[in-house]
Each structure stands twice: as structure tokens, then as C-alpha cells.
Amino acid sequence: MSELGASLVDIGYMDTLAAGSTPLHRLDPRAKLLTTALFIVAVVSFGKYEVSALLPFLLYPVYLAAEGRLPARYLFKKVLLVSPFAVMVGIFNPFFDGGVLLRVGHLGVSGGWVSFASILLRFLLTVSAALALLALTGINSICEGLLRLGAPRAFVVQLLFLNRYLFSLAAETENMTRARALRSAGKRGMRFGVFIQILGHLLLKTLDRAERVYRAMLARGFDGHIRVTRGYKIGRRELLFFFCWTALFALFRFVNLPVMLGQAVTGLLK
Amino acid sequence: MSHHIVEAANIHYSYPDSTAALDGVSFRIGHGESVALVGENGAGKSTLLRHFTGCLFPSSGMLKIDGGVVEKKNLPAVRRAVGMVFQNPDDQLFMPTVFEDVAFGLLNMGVPAAELDGRVMAALQTVGAAHLRSRPPYRLSQGEKRAAAIAGVLAMAPDILVMDEPTSNLDPMSRRRLITLLKTFGHTKIIATHDLDFALETCERTIVIHKGRVTADGPTVEIFNDERLLTASSLEKPMSARAWPQNRLKTS
Structure with a gap:
């Protein structure tokens, strides 16, 4: 890994x-x-x-x-x-x-x-x-706790998704850097131009992925609350x-x- | 009493960049039917699926689910009726453990805590994943992830099950398990897939979509025997149907 x-x-x-x-x-x-x-x-x-x-x-x-x-x-x-x-x-x-x-x-x-x-x-x-x-x-319980303490929902949901999207961002980054490394003919480091390209592309891909994740949550009735079993x-x-x-x-x-x-x-x- | 019917009447949809994705799609899927949605990449299958969960709304035309029009004010009811299994389980699983992930939809529905455990475990048992209950989803294999994602949707007891490429990334054994599993479900099923052998085994009816239009709608066996139609829709006769005599059945 x-x-x-x-x-x-x-x-x-x-x-x-x-x-x-x-x-x-x-x-x-x-x-x-x-x-x-x-x-x-x-x-x-x-x-x-x-x-x-x-x-x-x-x-x-x-x-x-x-x-x-x-x-x-x-x-x-x-x-x-x-x-x-x-x-x-x-x-x-x-x-x-x-x-x-x-x-x-x-x-x-x-x-x-x-x-x-x-x-x-x-x-x-x-x-x-x-x-x-x-x-x-756990982040979910922390967020629910914050909500119950009266923190603004917009802020709490931001925090929740920040954590959620961190994983998708890291996964996308890993895939892209690996794909680049495999075709870079053993050269280490990255040209600045390539780096910029990858960064821009990464942003777009992550946005796409974030949207899919959000759709999947909506499909299972997400309404801004993460309910926890505890x-x-x-x-x-x-x-x-x-x-x-x-x-x-x-x-x-x-x-x-x-x-x-x-x-x-x-x-x-x- | 709802009737678990999906009815599309002349749906058009264009993306904001004015790419026309659906160009007059109509069909009616009845209670308990299993329908395969096939078509080449970019034919409009995914766009259509997004309409089923109200993530997109038709630019014109109408989509009815369980007798109600899919529109903003009906969304909670629509999303309760339709269980959607996404193509990539990684997009769908996000709670720290499989148990909590399956419970996610149930908690959103307001299922009381006393019933929660039983319903989650029942769903996990149905897909043969009860032993995964306390594992974090990101550590599972693709097959296990798929099973967990399906359990998360099944637990909500949807009337209509919608799946996007359910066999992608599955090894042959997991794929076979999925086929056996789907055959035991009494739900109305709509399955978008490129795996035509899979469609042949699980769906008695097939709708072919090509360039945003329905080009064929009928019994799966008939459609997969019509090589001219398949070629025109960038599809190919499935392996298991190759041995059939040409035009064994009359195509309409």
C-alpha cells in the first residue's frame, strides 16, 4: 500500500x-x-x-x-x-x-x-x-453532539462532509499519483506544469465523486442529520x-x- | 396500498451544458417485474436512473412512481419507495462500521431503536454478510462491499429496487451469489447493466436505450436474439445465447 x-x-x-x-x-x-x-x-x-x-x-x-x-x-x-x-x-x-x-x-x-x-x-x-x-x-457523534449543543446546522454539516470527503479526496489523489508514477518512466518529482494539471483535474474529479456520495446519501433519506445508534x-x-x-x-x-x-x-x- | 409501478411518459432531459441525454423515454413497469436496462456507454441509462431517485427531474414529460409524480414535494415518499444500489459501493458506504451503515437509512426513516438491531441483522443475513457487522467498510473486498451496500438498501424495505451495474468488479463467485440473491427478491427490479448474461438470468424483460431513446422493449430472450437490433445499439449477443438458433423465436 x-x-x-x-x-x-x-x-x-x-x-x-x-x-x-x-x-x-x-x-x-x-x-x-x-x-x-x-x-x-x-x-x-x-x-x-x-x-x-x-x-x-x-x-x-x-x-x-x-x-x-x-x-x-x-x-x-x-x-x-x-x-x-x-x-x-x-x-x-x-x-x-x-x-x-x-x-x-x-x-x-x-x-x-x-x-x-x-x-x-x-x-x-x-x-x-x-x-x-x-x-x-467518533466524528458522527461529535457532530450530533455539536448540533444538540446548539451549533449552527450549516457549520456541523460542513464538518461532517469535510471528514467524509477527506476519504474520497485521498482515494482520488492516490489513484492519480499512482497513474502518473507508472507513466513517468522512472523520473522522480513532478514538473510544475504537470502538477497544476493534476491538481485541477483532481478538484474536478473529487467534486464529481462528492456529488455521487451525496446522491447516495440522499437516496437513503439523508436530511442533514447523522443519526447515531448510541x-x-x-x-x-x-x-x-x-x-x-x-x-x-x-x-x-x-x-x-x-x-x-x-x-x-x-x-x-x- | 401502493402498486409498485414505475411509469415514464415521454421524458426528456438535457444537462445544463445542453447535452441531450434523454429524448422522449416512455415505458411502464408493473408490480414485481424484473427489467434490465441495457444500452451502450452514454446511452442515457445513468441519467434515467437518477430520475428514479429524484436526483434529476425531467425537462419535459412525467415520471410516476407508486402512482405519485416524482417532483420536489414528493421526494421523501419517492426515496422511501425506491431503493437505489449505486455502481460504486465506495460512494455508498460511509459510516464507520457495516452495521452503522446499514442502520443509516433506517435511522433516517425513524425506525425505533428497539427494532433497529433486528432489521439491520436481517438485511445483513439476507446478503450473507452478517459476519461483517462490525468491520469498517473501507477494509472490505469489492464483493463484500457490494453485499453491504445492497443490505443498506434492503433494510429500508423499498418497493422498487434499482441497481446500477451491480456485477461490475465482482468475481465470478460473488456474481453468481448476487444472481441467486436477486432471484429470491419479490421487489419490482430495474437493473442497468452491460452484463447481458446477467440480464438474461435475472430479468424477464429488457428495455434497450440508444441515444436517449427506447429502441426496444420486450422479453429479454427475444431482444437478445435480435442481432440486428443489438448491433444497432452497440450491444452484442450474450455468450450464453450464442448457441441459440438464429431467430429461434420470432422477434416483433
Whole structure:
């Protein structure tokens, strides 16, 4: 299988994971959605030089992965896959922000490096939490949950089809790149002109395919709702999950636990 | 009580780029009939099929299904009556598991959760795919995908079954299974196909379409024995009919 095909099956694996049956999987998607949203807001609300206070937040994605029996390696690889974006965002900070902010012994660490570390940590936290949410819930349930939370239908249906068409786009791309490779007489790389042609053609083919997919959905009575077989109920477990985590996030946000812990330890040593 | 009848009266259809795809198509398909729709590539078969599910509407003429005209306000009823199996099962299967995919149409129809499991499994058993229930569709073989796609449509208990090239990409064994399966269905069936041997085995009646028009409509055996008609419609006598004596039956 080509690399593209393999990563496609990999995306589909998210759905397989979402079909699990741990208590976290069975939790109403709304509880998971709101909690994760709060988590993300809490994480991004820190100042740009904050690193230590972010560390306790690692508990949430780690808990989701462990309780939901998600393969940590797989999730971590997915996080790495998108990490170049975060690196691109922060990579120039050390050059522009040279003021020394932190001293470790005789070594001065500039503000740029600290903020770069902060960006990477936030990226790791938010993306891993979002991926864990997806792997525990599945895109269809997430969309239905969003609808029930009052998100605009146009937006939710967009999200749904984005996921649906991702597969057709990848499948078309794989076919076309393979067809090109087979007739390129062993030359690697692609001339720019050919690349443009392929891209345009790909767009048209994908549009066609998307239309067929949509027609097939209509033929089976699709009306903008994806109904899922799992029931929805906000019960005691949902409330418990939501409020416990909210309380923890508040604690992590307003009390810098690692610093407190450090002070307590150094206090004891004195 | 509906009568599962499909009636086309002088349907014309042109695509927005003004390609005329249907040029006055008329026929009447009665309750429980099995009809093959044959014709060369680009003859207008797919365009016609799209009319059956209300994805296209005639530019002029009228299409009636179960006694109701196919038009915008009737769409939910039309789509409940007509079960459409698409040519490429990859276009049709999209839920994370086979079970959920078969359940998709049922949930849209508002089938209560208590009945869901039974109806999905019954449909999967009919096509011999019960063991695939928790597999993701994109990992199935072509034959299995086809079976799952058919189950998804059967589960909705349509009155009229419409299939587009159901034997394409199937290995001989899967094709044979499909033929056996189709023979057990009591639905009104409309099957667009290039596989004339398949048409001969599953459909007693054939409609030939050529350049957007019906050029022949009659018993399959008679039509496939008329070599002049077949050649004129860019078709070929099916293999299993080659041994027939020329004009064994009088053609009309």
C-alpha cells in the first residue's frame, strides 16, 4: 500500500477506536465536547512565557487515553504528524526575543526559547486532547453532539462532509499519483506544469465523486442529520465528569501547582 | 396500498451544458417485474436512473412512481419507495462500521431503536454478510462491499429496487451469489447493466436505450436474439445465447 493509502486507513482507524465500549466511550458526547473545549480555553489563556503552570494539564489527555484504552503510540504519532505547524509558528521566537528571562545556574535562557517551549507544550496539550476526544467519540457523534449543543446546522454539516470527503479526496489523489508514477518512466518529482494539471483535474474529479456520495446519501433519506445508534443522555456520570474536570482545570489555571510544589520541597530542605 | 409501478411518459432531459441525454423515454413497469436496462456507454441509462431517485427531474414529460409524480414535494415518499444500489459501493458506504451503515437509512426513516438491531441483522443475513457487522467498510473486498451496500438498501424495505451495474468488479463467485440473491427478491427490479448474461438470468424483460431513446422493449430472450437490433445499439449477443438458433423465436 502506498504511503497515502496507509495514512488513509490510519484515519479510518480513528472510527474503529471510537467504536470501543469503555465508560469514557459511552459518555454523552456533549459532556466530552464541553469539557475538552474548556480544557483548550484554559490552556491557551496563559501568558506567553508560561511553561510550568501548563504541566498539570497533561493529566487530562493522559487520563482520556488511559481510561479509554487508546493506543498512546498511535495518538502520539498523529500529534507528531501535525507538529511542523506548531514548530513553524514558534521557531523564530528565539531570534526575535533575545532578552534573558530565566537563569539556570550560569546559563541564561532567552524569552524566545521560553515562549517557544510554551507554544510546543500548548500544542501538545490541545492537539492530543482533541485527538483523544475524536478517538473516544467518533466524528458522527461529535457532530450530533455539536448540533444538540446548539451549533449552527450549516457549520456541523460542513464538518461532517469535510471528514467524509477527506476519504474520497485521498482515494482520488492516490489513484492519480499512482497513474502518473507508472507513466513517468522512472523520473522522480513532478514538473510544475504537470502538477497544476493534476491538481485541477483532481478538484474536478473529487467534486464529481462528492456529488455521487451525496446522491447516495440522499437516496437513503439523508436530511442533514447523522443519526447515531448510541443513545444520548446527560446523567450523573456526565455531570460528574464535567464538573470534576472543570474544578481541576480551574485549580490548574489559577494555582501554579508545580511552583508551589517546588517551594514546598525547597522549604522543607531549608 | 401502493402498486409498485414505475411509469415514464415521454421524458426528456438535457444537462445544463445542453447535452441531450434523454429524448422522449416512455415505458411502464408493473408490480414485481424484473427489467434490465441495457444500452451502450452514454446511452442515457445513468441519467434515467437518477430520475428514479429524484436526483434529476425531467425537462419535459412525467415520471410516476407508486402512482405519485416524482417532483420536489414528493421526494421523501419517492426515496422511501425506491431503493437505489449505486455502481460504486465506495460512494455508498460511509459510516464507520457495516452495521452503522446499514442502520443509516433506517435511522433516517425513524425506525425505533428497539427494532433497529433486528432489521439491520436481517438485511445483513439476507446478503450473507452478517459476519461483517462490525468491520469498517473501507477494509472490505469489492464483493463484500457490494453485499453491504445492497443490505443498506434492503433494510429500508423499498418497493422498487434499482441497481446500477451491480456485477461490475465482482468475481465470478460473488456474481453468481448476487444472481441467486436477486432471484429470491419479490421487489419490482430495474437493473442497468452491460452484463447481458446477467440480464438474461435475472430479468424477464429488457428495455434497450440508444441515444436517449427506447429502441426496444420486450422479453429479454427475444431482444437478445435480435442481432440486428443489438448491433444497432452497440450491444452484442450474450455468450450464453450464442448457441441459440438464429431467430429461434420470432422477434416483433
